[in-house]
Amino acid sequence: xxxxxxxxxxxxxxxxxxxxxxxxxxxxxxxxxxxxxxxxxxxxxxxxxxxxxxxxxxxxxxxxxxxxxxxxxxxxxxxxxxxxxxxxxxxxxxxxxxxxxxxxxxxxxxxxxxxxxxxxxxxxxxxxxxxxxxxxxxxxxxxxxxxxxxxxxxxxxxxxxxxxxxxxxxxxxxxxxxxxxxxxxxxxxxxxxxxxxxxxxxxxxxxxxxxxxxxxxxxxxxxxxxxxxxxxxxxxxxxxxxxxxxxxxxxxx
Amino acid sequence: xxxxxxxxxxxxxxxxxxxxxxxxxxxxxxxxxxxxxxxxxxxxxxxxxxxxxxxxxxxxxxxxxxxxxxxxxxxxxxxxxxxxxxxxxxxxxxxxxxxxxxxxxxxxxxxxxxxxxxxxxxxxxxxxxxxxxxxxxxxxxxxxxxxxxxxxxxxxxxxxxxxxxxxxxxxxxxxxxxxxxxxxxxxxxxxxxxxxxxxxxxxxxxxxxxxxxxxxxxxxxxxxxxxxxxxxxxxxxxxxxxxxxxxxxxxxxxxxxxxxxxxxxxxxxxxxxxxxxxxxxxxxxxxxxxxxxxxxxxxxxxxxxxxxxxxxxxxxxxxxxxxxxxxxxxxxxxxxxxxxxxxxxxxxxxxxxxxxxxxxxxxxxxxxxxxxxxxxxxxxxxxxxxxxxxxxxxxxxxxxxxxxxxxxxxxxxxxxxxxxxxxxxxxxxxxxxxxxxxxxxxxxxxxxxxxxxxxxxxxxxxxxxxxxxxxxxxxxxxxxxxxxxxxxxxxxxxxxxxxxxxxxxxxxxxxxxxxxxxxxxxxxxxxxxxxxxxxxxxxxxxxxxxxxxxxxxxxxxxxxxxxxxxxxxxxxxxxxxxxxxxxxxxxxxxxxxxxxxxxxxxxxxxxxxxxxxxxxxxxxxxxxxxxxxxxxxxxxxx
Ligand SMILES: Cc1cc2nc3c(=O)[nH]c(=O)nc-3n(C[C@H](O)[C@H](O)[C@H](O)COP(=O)(O)OP(=O)(O)OC[C@H]3O[C@@H](n4cnc5c(N)ncnc54)[C@H](O)[C@@H]3O)c2cc1C
Ligand code: SF4
Ligand code: FES
Numbered sequence: 102x103x104x105x106x107x108x109x110x111x112x113x114x115x116x117x118x119x120x121x122x123x124x125x126x127x128x129x130x131x132x133x134x135x136x137x138x139x140x141x142x143x144x145x146x147x148x149x150x151x152x153x154x155x156x157x158x159x160x161x162x163x164x165x166x167x168x169x170x171x172x173x174x175x176x177x178x179x180x181x182x183x184x185x186x187x188x189x190x191x192x193x194x195x196x197x198x199x200x201x202x203x204x205x206x207x208x209x210x211x212x213x214x215x216x217x218x219x220x221x222x223x224x225x226x227x228x229x230x231x232x233x234x235x236x237x238x239x240x241x242x243x244x245x246x247x248x249x250x251x252x253x254x255x256x257x258x259x260x261x262x263x264x265x266x267x268x269x270x271x272x273x274x275x276x277x278x279x280x281x282x283x284x285x286x287x288x289x290x291x292x293x294x295x296x297x298x299x300x301x302x303x304x305x306x307x308x309x310x311x312x313x314x315x316x317x318x319x320x321x322x323x324x325x326x327x328x329x330x331x332x333x334x335x336x337x338x339x340x341x342x343x344x345x346x347x348x349x350x351x352x353x354x
Numbered sequence: 355x356x357x358x359x360x361x362x363x364x365x366x367x368x369x370x371x372x373x374x375x376x377x378x379x380x381x382x383x384x385x386x387x388x389x390x391x392x393x394x395x396x397x398x399x400x401x402x403x404x405x406x407x408x409x410x411x412x413x414x415x416x417x418x419x420x421x422x423x424x425x426x427x428x429x430x431x432x433x434x435x436x437x438x439x440x441x442x443x444x445x446x447x448x449x450x451x452x453x454x455x456x457x458x459x460x461x462x463x464x465x466x467x468x469x470x471x472x473x474x475x476x477x478x479x480x481x482x483x484x485x486x487x488x489x490x491x492x493x494x495x496x497x498x499x500x501x502x503x504x505x506x507x508x509x510x511x512x513x514x515x516x517x518x519x520x521x522x523x524x525x526x527x528x529x530x531x532x533x534x535x536x537x538x539x540x541x542x543x544x545x546x547x548x549x550x551x552x553x554x555x556x557x558x559x560x561x562x563x564x565x566x567x568x569x570x571x572x573x574x575x576x577x578x579x580x581x582x583x584x585x586x587x588x589x590x591x592x593x594x595x596x597x598x599x600x601x602x603x604x605x606x607x608x609x610x611x612x613x614x615x616x617x618x619x620x621x622x623x624x625x626x627x628x629x630x631x632x633x634x635x636x637x638x639x640x641x642x643x644x645x646x647x648x649x650x651x652x653x654x655x656x657x658x659x660x661x662x663x664x665x666x667x668x669x670x671x672x673x674x675x676x677x678x679x680x681x682x683x684x685x686x687x688x689x690x691x692x693x694x695x696x697x698x699x700x701x702x703x704x705x706x707x708x709x710x711x712x713x714x715x716x717x718x719x720x721x722x723x724x725x726x727x728x729x730x731x732x733x734x735x736x737x738x739x740x741x742x743x744x745x746x747x748x749x750x751x752x753x754x755x756x757x758x759x760x761x762x763x764x765x766x767x768x769x770x771x772x773x774x775x776x777x778x779x780x781x782x783x784x785x786x787x788x789x790x791x792x793x794x795x796x797x798x799x800x801x802x803x804x805x806x807x808x809x810x811x812x813x814x815x816x817x818x819x820x821x822x823x824x825x826x827x828x829x830x831x832x833x834x835x836x837x838x839x840x841x842x843x844x845x846x847x848x849x850x851x852x853x854x855x856x857x858x859x860x861x862x863x864x865x866x867x868x869x870x871x872x873x874x875x876x877x878x879x880x881x882x883x884x885x886x887x888x889x890x891x892x893x894x895x896x897x898x899x900x901x902x903x904x905x906x907x908x909x910x911x912x913x914x915x916x917x918x919x920x921x922x923x924x925x926x927x928x929x930x931x932x933x934x935x936x937x938x939x940x941x942x943x944x945x946x947x948x949x950x951x952x953x954x955x956x957x958x959x960x961x962x963x964x965x966x967x968x969x970x971x972x973x974x975x976x977x978x979x980x981x982x983x984x985x986x987x988x989x990x991x992x
Contacts, residue, residue: 113903129628131740136632143852146907151899154906156420158593160633161734163518164424186737211564212904219541222421226533230526231485235405235803236476238483242440245494255487255513258522262423286485 102128102194108153109201111210130190135160137189154213160185162325165261169214170201175265175323183325203268207310218264220310221278227306228299229282231291244290257284259326269323272312277320279307280336281328287339297343304340357962357977360764361465366983370469374808378815385410388814389573389822391558393545393600396425397795398778399579400524401802407531409807414571415537416560418544418595423525426581426593430517431638433499433509434795436474441498445506447471452984453504454793458786459936459952460986463979465765466783473804474796478510480803484523488512501791509792514638514730520795546837547603548576551829555774556822559833566902568834570825574817575773575810578604582757582779586917588861590754591623591636597913598920601761601780609769610962610975612762612782615928618789618937619870620755621687624738625707634753635738638731639791642680644715647671649699649708659709659747670694678991685788685937686991688752692870707749752870756794758785762962766809767801773813777801787936841901844911849894853911856891864921868928873941877929881922888918923963923972933957954986
């Protein structure tokens with residue numbers, strides 16, 4: 102098929118950017134979206150034009166490295182699919198495809214389609230872990246974990262940290278990402294001792310980088326791992342508890 | 355050169371404890387006087403950096419990823435082995451050790467492999483305490499699945515995302531240390547060389563991938579946890595950025611490279627669909643538990659799979675290996691598929707696959723059961739191929755997946771350069787000629803959490819009271835200039851072919867001649883073709899853009915440049931190893947019925963290659979393998 106791409110080009114952070122148009126003729130429908138970009142980039146190189154910078158690594162929807170706005174939708178038109186898993190058969194001959202980087206105050210553009218998502222790491226550093234030094238753990242079967250708790254925790258832990266939720270949010274909020282990590286740890290017995298400390302620290306750090314959640318639910322729609330916004334309710338509940346009860350009472354839940 | 359693996363004396367099961375006891379310690383108050391550089395934050399690197407941070411060392415990590423959460427380890431699906439014996443099915447450290455040695459076709463060290471089994475249980479304890487949501491039974495205790503090459507159920511899993519969850523555990527432990535200030539993380543920072551002074555590793559030279567700035571970092575010791583080199587084949591199941599530059603640069607500085615030809619080709623991947631394909635996707639090995647593998651009996655068959663009657667199908671694994679059938683080990687299954695496709699019996703639009711058929715299983719167990727077991731994999735398959743595996747059989751073909759070879763390390767995981775360590779897939783240590791499923795995650799975390807943080811003290815303790823040398827010393831500035839020169843050289847070519855074109859061409863050569871079946875003739879041919887391609891690369895590669903900002907083509911070019919030399923060494927090693935063992939199959943060395951024929955008499959050793967300068971033949975040092983606890987047997991799956 103023959104396509105036209107409108108791609109955001111920006112040489113560096115704090116530099117002006119603009120859309121440029123490229124013809125992408127002769128694209129086969131079974132190639133992936135990123136392979137289509139590879140092909141376009143190879144052609145650009147041979148015309149002595151700089152290839153479009155975009156991020157990717159695993160190309161199977163697990164590393165969270167890829168992610169661009171495709172016609173205004175984070176990760177494109179297919180539900181529950183990261184950009185790298187999208188195939189060109191979802192497009193039609195003659196389509197004009199607009200490709201942009203994530204747009205969010207917390208994610209400055211570094212170049213073309215590449216943004217800086219390191220604020221998400223800062224949220225994890227604030228408390229997205231369980232304190233357990235290597236070697237100090239008891240036998241793994243000492244603490245039984247109800248199967249449903251393990252499954253619910255895993256549902257949340259499936260987040261790949263791509264940032265599509267932030268990009269989809271009209272407020273650039275990172276609630277879904279943060280809620281997913283909190284639920285992963287807070288739903289497990291192992292996560293209880295630090296539960297309220299963790300919640301407060303992560304939410305406060307999140308708010309220093311990102312906007313506030315006003316329940317648009319666009320994030321769930323955009324999430325390639327279909328993380329449920331129910332986890333945001335959990336975050337809110339734990340945050341209120343963390344704030345209301347003072348630290349000494351936290352252990353009583 | 356003499357190689358000393360420094361294997362501790364004493365009975366197998368007591369070596370590790372005795373060794374740990376004999377290692378000089380660094381007192382807690384002294385640890386902050388030591389700086390350690392860890393390159394790579396996959397399972398091995400993140401585990402090691404976090405643990406050393408907890409112990410009180412000052413650690414710097416480097417990765418080319420934007421976040422430590424994204425390393426290639428994240429893609430591991432199936433699970434992680436441990437000899438917990440929670441199933442009460444007869445597992446033990448000894449059995450895990452034995453399975454690993456046998457699965458590796460008797461080309462790994464007994465002492466290392468036994469230690470791996472010994473610490474395997476602690477990894478599960480550690481990960482569970484970190485909050486890794488492993489699959490559980492109704493009673494709330496941990497579940498297990500069984501995996502190829504073992505008769506016990508010892509594989510722990512977190513759905514189909516075990517690598518992701520284990521890496522997140524290690525990443526979070528590392529995040530805690532970064533917050534605490536014991537670890538300083540450098541992201542989007544690619545290590546382009548190591549610095550050796552007075553025979554010791556003293557630091558690294560890195561390039562900031564956003565600004566192009568080249569800088570040096572010094573430390574008391576350097577750890578390479580930079581993963582494997584399957585991308586030498588271009589098409590593999592590895593993440594696109596996975597590369598061998600770090601270990602190759604270390605090799606050029608004096609670290610011996612062990613068993614480069616031992617690579618693993620995974621039997622169940624989605625076949626290539628197009629010349630533009632950028633990577634191959636693994637379909638979990640667990641599918642072979644219920645899927646039946648077959649090809650049409652007739653060459654040139656054109657009917658759709660469903661129209662081919664049973665008596666015109668060849669279930670070749672069941673036919674050739676009645677005892678194990680579709681569950682033969684990876685290397686055997688891969689070669690068998692190749693044989694059929696080479697005989698022009700392949701299926702699919704490019705005639706490059708074999709069928710993996712679930713019709714019988716669906717008939718027997720019902721669609722719901724199959725969906726519960728493999729639903730996510732079927733979905734992934736459909737997304738990529740646009741075919742519904744509930745209706746038509748899957749098509750699969752082998753693909754490069756894992757590299758057993760890597761930097762030679764001793765029992766302490768130190769390379770032949772004092773002060774330079776290598777852990778995880780980057781080293782050669784535990785898997786011999788073939789790795790068992792679910793054992794790479796185990797090894798990466800064993801090295802990172804439990805082995806290296808102990809053994810490194812033996813080296814560091816000698817240098818108490820000394821500072822790392824200054825990065826303004828000639829030792830560093832010379833390497834910086836060298837690195838800058840390499841970048842300039844690449845940018846200066848301005849030729850007419852893309853980096854990917856060269857990488858693809860290289861991949862074709864290596865796949866053809868150093869893939870599933872190798873011959874002296876093919877390898878000799880490859881040894882002529884690879885240097886010629888490399889020469890062409892440096893004369894004709896096209897890299898648009900500059901070196902002072904994000905330039906992804908330049909990054910790729912540097913990695914491909916190193917792959918030429920590594921690919922050559924892979925072929926040289928394969929040519930030298932006149933036997934068939936594990937993933938290394940030499941067509942000249944087969945039994946009467948065409949199965950792999952090992953030669954224990956002449957090749958019961960580790961090949962450790964030394965770099966002797968560009969254009970010179972590498973030197974070979976052999977580490978003989980002693981087997982005192984297992985009897986060498988021929989693997990048979992008939
Ligand atoms: C699809 C797939 C499925 C798998 N499934 C399983 C499984 O079920 N069970 C199992 O046991 N194993 C599995 N494996 C194998 C296993 O995932 C890997 O062997 C293992 O994760 C490697 O871990 P590592 O820490 O050694 O390296 P990696 O995870 O590859 O990490 C390498 C790190 O080094 C960094 N790095 C590399 N070079 C440089 C440089 N020059 N400068 C700076 N940083 C650098 C990278 O950024 C990264 O952080 C699978 C592999 C694949 C491909
Ligand atoms: S919650 Fe979903 S969209 Fe947000 S970072 Fe995680 S995977 Fe991406
Ligand atoms: S490239 Fe890894 S999730 Fe898309």
